[in-house]
Amino acid sequence: MFILARLPGVAAAKRDRSGGGSRTGPGGWDAEGVSEQQLSIRFDPQLWLFLPPRRRRAEARPAPxxxxxxxxxxxxxxxxxLTETGTLTVDGRPALPSQRPPAGATVDVPAVRRPQALPVSPPRFLLDVHLGSLARRLRLVGVSARYSNDADDPDLVDLANEEGRILLTQDHGLLKRRNLHLxxxxxGSRPDDQLADVLERFAPPLAPWTRCTACxxxxxxxxxxxxxxxxxxxxxxxxxxFARCxxxxxxxxHGAHTRHLEAVVDAAARVSARSTG
Incomplete structure (x- = not known):
């Protein structure tokens, strides 16, 4: 086992993105006096962070x-x-996202189940430009995590698809891209909380001290x-x-920051044990 250098923070890279998290489409709930038919939609509370605060309700709400x-x-x-949802239901029956619901139907939108079943094993990740600290923590615990601080959206989607990686981001619009596979x-806003979230959701096998935190x-x-x-x-x-990448x-x-890094690894191991237990 090898103790790695301290995990530095990175400044979040910023770039303009159309289709960001605050955008809603023409069918959004903010419309009034619409003439379209309506559906009744109920979202799992775990998904409320994607909705406007006034629309976070436990009961089904009408939507044009x-x-x-x-x-x-x-x-x-x-x-x-859709990356964040489980199996949709229409009037209590499972339905595919590609289906057209009947007018007046009640649609339930659950959150994705944890740990999430995946078509790739073990899961490998590609991280958006603002998640550099998370990338280093994933590498520290032995989880493959590709990262570049200047990649643009089309390149991220193409690379994730080509390599069968799960694209991790906090950009809602990026996750809505039609050609993104996973x-x-x-x-979370803190890297340690973000690491716990990824480990809880995907339960990847851990192998601490086996990956370069730089590359x-x-x-x-x-x-x-x-x-x-x-x-x-x-x-x-x-x-x-010594070890070498x-x-x-x-x-x-085994360096001077052993205690700090071991604390990160120990916390990850506890989260992993809960997720796979």
Whole structure:
């Protein structure tokens, strides 16, 4: 096992995105006096964070419907990405997002079940530009997490699809992109809370101290002599056990920040045990 360097924070990268979290479609609940037919829609409380505060109600609420839009379109136009929903039901019967509901139907929108069943195992992730600290924590506990702080939306979606990765983001609009295969909204503002959320939802197997926190490459043991030129004199005198990233060549050792990193790993192990127990 190898203790890695301190996990630094990153400033959130910002870029303009059409279709962000605050946007609602023409079928949104804010419309008044509409002539469209209506549906009655009830959202699981776990999904209320995607809705305007005044629309967070336990009872089913009327929503305008044009008579032709699919269930998935209606749900997303009201603010909730389909990546965050479980099996939709129409008048108590399971329904696909592509189906068209009958006028006046009652639609129930549950939250995705945790841990979430996935078509890929073990799950691997691609993180949006504002989740760099989460990416390093996932790598610390041995979960593959690709990350770039300057990737744009189309590139993120293409890479996630090509590599079969789950795109993690806090951008609602990005999750609503029609061509995205696998995605998830990350809850929480603190990196440790975000890590717990991802581990609870996907329950990936953990292998702490086995991935490079800088590039996600696997770590392999290395003789001290092979990396001596990469080490400062004090490190060469103090430590004898090292690993090196097989991708970028960065060395790792049991360093001064052991206690901080072990606390992150221990907390992740507890969350994982609850999720898989």
């Amino acid at each position: 419907w044009d008579g032709t839009s699919s269930l998935g379109h209606v749900v997303q136009s009201l603010g909730v990405p 995605g998830a909204y990350v809850r 996600d490459g696997p770590l392999v043991p290395v003789d001290k002599a092979e990396i001596a030129q990469q080490l400062r004199p004090g490190t060469r005198r103090t430590y004898d056990t 097989s991708s970028c060549g960065r060395p790792y050792w």
